[in-house]
Amino acid sequence: MTDSREPGSPMTVLALYSWPAFWSMGEGSGAPSFFLSVTAFPKHGHEMHVLMPGGRDRPAEEDYHGVRLHRFRTNVDFNPDVGPSKLIQHLKIFLSYLYWYLRVVPAGIALARRLRPDVVFGMGAVATPTARIVARAVGVPNVTRLFGQGLGQVVGDRFRYSLRYPEIKAFRTPTSYLILHNDGSGGDGIARSQGVPDEKLRFWPNGNDRSAYSADRGAVRSSATALAAELGVPEGHRVVLNVARLHPEKGLDRLIAAAPDVLAERQDVVFVVVGEGPLRDDLVASTVSHGVADRFLFAGSLPRERMPLVYALADVFVTVSDRTNMGNPLDEAMMSGLPVVALNTGKTADVVKNEETGVLLEMADLPNLGRVLLDLLQDDERRARLGAAAHRNADERLPTVEERQAMEVGIVEQAVAEFLARRGN
Numbered sequence: 503m504t505d506s507r508e509p510g511s512p513m514t515v516l517a518l519y520s521w522p523a524f525w526s527m528g529e530g531s532g533a534p535s536f537f538l539s540v541t542a543f544p545k546h547g548h549e550m551h552v553l554m555p556g557g558r559d560r561p562a563e564e565d566y567h568g569v570r571l572h573r574f575r576t577n578v579d580f581n582p583d584v585g586p587s588k589l590i591q592h593l594k595i596f597l598s599y600l601y602w603y604l605r606v607v608p609a610g611i612a613l614a615r616r617l618r619p620d621v622v623f624g625m626g627a628v629a630t631p632t633a634r635i636v637a638r639a640v641g642v643p644n645v646t647r648l649f650g651q652g653l654g655q656v657v658g659d660r661f662r663y664s665l666r667y668p669e670i671k672a673f674r675t676p677t678s679y680l681i682l683h684n685d686g687s688g689g690d691g692i693a694r695s696q697g698v699p700d701e702k703l704r705f706w707p708n709g710n711d712r713s714a715y716s717a718d719r720g721a722v723r724s725s726a727t728a729l730a731a732e733l734g735v736p737e738g739h740r741v742v743l744n745v746a747r748l749h750p751e752k753g754l755d756r757l758i759a760a761a762p763d764v765l766a767e768r769q770d771v772v773f774v775v776v777g778e779g780p781l782r783d784d785l786v787a788s789t790v791s792h793g794v795a796d797r798f799l800f801a802g803s804l805p806r807e808r809m810p811l812v813y814a815l816a817d818v819f820v821t822v823s824d825r826t827n828m829g830n831p832l833d834e835a836m837m838s839g840l841p842v843v844a845l846n847t848g849k850t851a852d853v854v855k856n857e858e859t860g861v862l863l864e865m866a867d868l869p870n871l872g873r874v875l876l877d878l879l880q881d882d883e884r885r886a887r888l889g890a891a892a893h894r895n896a897d898e899r900l901p902t903v904e905e906r907q908a909m910e911v912g913i914v915e916q917a918v919a920e921f922l923a924r925r926g927n
Contacts, residue, residue, distance in 0.1 A: 758792055
């Protein structure tokens with residue numbers, strides 16, 4: 503970084519990122535948070551570089567939506583799941599974490615010395631401590647960006663908590679600011695418990711694309727006919743929708759178990775599941791064992807531009823995850839004016855107010871999930887009332903995508919300005 507940089511002038515940002523792609527379910531599909539985070543900077547006139555892993559089938563450097571990507575060759579998964587096998591999971595996490603340091607610290611410092619960035623941006627728990635090391639090596643500030651947290655779910659389990667040391671280390675890494683996604687998992691409380699000062703914490707929801715997700719469901723639904731046919735939704739059938747990564751914590755087995763209770767009284771119902779993940783084969787097998795395989799449509803991952811049509815063709819949105827049921831799918835469903843049924847985990851009750859903005863289901867009431875869905879499907883007025891209230895809630899609560907990107911860029915600009923001011927004193 504040069505000493506002559508004027509406040510407000512374009513920055514050079516170097517981000518360290520531990521995943522090989524910015525989309526969780528293939529390019530343009532899945533959670534958009536990572537993509538929107540990196541592309542926010544060139545939109546605001548700043549130069550953005552990202553150091554990230556990549557296999558030999560990807561170029562070492564390339565331009566990506568205005569961002570310059572720098573890849574180091576590896577097929578290592580730097581974000582392995584915490585699974586049931588203690589020894590194997592511990593070794594996987596430890597070795598990948600150690601290897602990340604060995605590869606990224608020298609590569610990051612070398613790249614930073616070449617680029618002379620104004621700030622180093624640590625994206626994700628694994629990248630955060632190395633972002634601090636690289637930033638200190640070249641004399642610039644670092645900012646942390648975390649996309650959620652899993653510590654709150656394992657606080658009572660000493661072993662599983664200890665396996666989350668990349669997250670613990672990320673929260674405890676000194677930083678100018680910590681930007682943390684409010685996904686309903688109580689991340690602000692976890693951040694404070696790990697010693698993050700309130701003045702450094704920015705606990706924000708993701709932005710919502712108001713131009714895409716409309717409360718005028720009738721108008722959008724008329725455009726969803728082709729998608730309904732493509733997914734195999736029979737004409738005239740009610741649609742219960744779930745959008746999630748097919749992962750154990752999402753609780754999709756609960757929805758499958760509830761389906762027979764719905765279908766026992768209504769045969770004109772199908773369940774559409776949008777998403778991909780490691781549990782897909784198990785979930786398909788579960789629909790067979792429950793005798794509902796012909797009523798479950800696994801759509802896989804769909805491009806973001808088609809998601810408004812998915813919500814438009816649905817009658818009810820249901821989410822029954824263990825950790826939290828806030829997040830992008832719930833926000834998009836609510837913005838679309840879709841009545842929601844959500845399990846009361848994490849901070850979900852802050853958004854889904856029972857019989858006001860949706861139906862909030864307690865854990866003890868899970869055996870009644872089928873009846874809850876059935877009652878809602880059979881009451882047009884109730885669905886319309888809850889859907890309209892859900893839309894109002896999302897519209898008032900969520901920033902737009904553009905506003906949210908500006909918030910993120912603005913706090914990084916502030917970090918650089920404050921660093922320069924301190925250095926000048």
